[in-house]
Amino acid sequence: MMQDKPHGRPQLKKNGFTFKQFFVAHDRCAMKVGTDGILLGAWAPVANVKRILDIGCGSGLIALMLAQRTAETVQIDAVELDAQAAQQAFENVQQSPWPTRIHIHQQDIATWAENNEQRYSLIVSNPPYFTPGVACSSPERDSARSTSTLDHQTLLSSAALLIEEEGFFCIVLPETVGQAFIELALEAGWHLRFRFDVAEYANRLPHRVLLGFSPSAGETVLERLAIRAEDTRYSENWCSLTRDFYLFM
Template identity: 85%
Template sequence: MMQDKPHERPQLKKNGFTFKQFFVAHDRCAMKVGTDGILLGAWAPVAGAKRILDIGSGSGLVALMLAQRTAESVTIDAVELDAQAAQQAKENVRQSPWPSRIHVHQHDIASWAENSNRHYSLIVSNPPWFTPGVACSSPARDSARSTATLDHQTLLRSAALLIEEEGFFCVVLPETVGQNFIDLALADGWHLRFRFDVAEYANRPPHRVLLGFSPSTGETLVERLAIRAEDTHYSEDWRSLTRDFYLFM
C-alpha cells in the first residue's frame, strides 16, 4: 500500500509528522505514522461516543485524531504495551490541544481488561496481524505487528469485557486478514455492523478493510473507498475523509 503521509515539520528535530491541529513524533515507536492509522482515526464512528479506548495506541495518532473529532466532554484512554511508545504517546498528548482528555497507559490490554471497571462506547485498534515467525524490519516492529504479542482472539475478548452494550469495536486490517477476523468475532458473539473496503484505485480489489462490531444486533453498513482517481490524484472521497487532518488536502 502506498504510504502517503503529511508533510514533515523540518524545524523540529524529532522524527514525525505535522497534521492540521497536532504533531506526532514517532522516532521511538516501532510502528510509524501511516495510512492504516489515519484511515481508522478518520473513519471510526464517533457519533454519540462518550468514552473511547484505543488499544495498541503506539504514538497516540488514532487517539489524537479521535480527540480532534469529538467534543470536549469525551475522554480517551490509550493503552500501549511498549514502554518507549507509551512514553512518546504521552509526550505527543501533552503537546497537543487535548492533554486533559487523553490518558495514556503503559499496560497489557488483556490484564487491563480483566482488572478495569470502565466501559467504552467506542473501542478502536490498529492491531498486529503478521503471523508469528514472519520477519519484520526490526525486533521492535516484529513485536508491534506480530499476533504473538496480541492475538486476535485475545483482542476480541478483551474488547468484549470493556464495550458498552450499544458500543462499537473497530479495527483496520489487510483485506486478506479481515474475513478470518470476522469469523472469530461472530463466533465470540459480536455482530458486524460496519464494513469499509479501501482500494488504491476503483478498478482494483480492496487491500485494507475497516470493520465495526457491536454486542448488539443491527443492519450492516457496507461501503467502499478508492484512495486515488483514474488520473492518479487523490479521489474526492479520500479528500473528504482526511481533509480535516492533512495539511495540504
C-alpha cells in the first residue's frame, strides 16, 4: 500500500492530460491516457456505491474519474502491478482534489485479492487483452497490454473474491475480444447486466464494448454509442457522457 499519510479532448500538458478537475501525468506509465479508460471512468454505474476497486489502475485515471463522480464518503482502492505506474498514480492522486479517498496499492491483484477481506460494490478494470507474443513498442507496454501479466480468468476470479453480492464488475475491451470474455464470465457464474457498444462513427460497427457483470441475476441493459456523427463532429451522446471531464466541452 503506497498511501498512508480542444473540444472533445483533454489538454496535453507536461507528458499528461489536464481534465476539468484534475491532471493525469502518464510519462512513466506504459499505457497512456486514452479513450478506453475515459469511456470506462465516465460510464461505470456509480449509483449507491460505497467502495470501489480499480484493478490495473495504471496512471490512476479511472480511479480519479470515479472519485469525481461519487460522494466524499466513497473510498477507492486502486491496485497496480508495475512499480513505476503505481508511483505515478500515487503522485497523481496526491495532487488531485481527492488524496484521502483514493488508495494506491502496488501489488499483484491475485495475491491482493486472496489477502483482502474488503468487499466492493463496484470493481472496474481496463485490462490487458493481447495474447502473449504480440509485439508492442516497449517491454513495459508489452507487459501492460498482454494477458501474460493478467489473464482474463485470473481477473474474473479475483473480482469474484472481492465483489459484493449486488455489486457490479465493469470492464472495457475491444469488441472482438468482448464475446469471448462474456462466455468466460458466464461459465464462471457471473451474470451479464450491462453491455454498451461503442463505435467511432455512427455508420460503423462497434470497436469497443463496455461490459458490466454481477453475481446476481437480473435484466441485461443493452446500449450503443457513436463517438462521432456522420459529419465527423463529436456526437451529442459522446459529449453528454464526457463533458464533466473534457476541457472546452
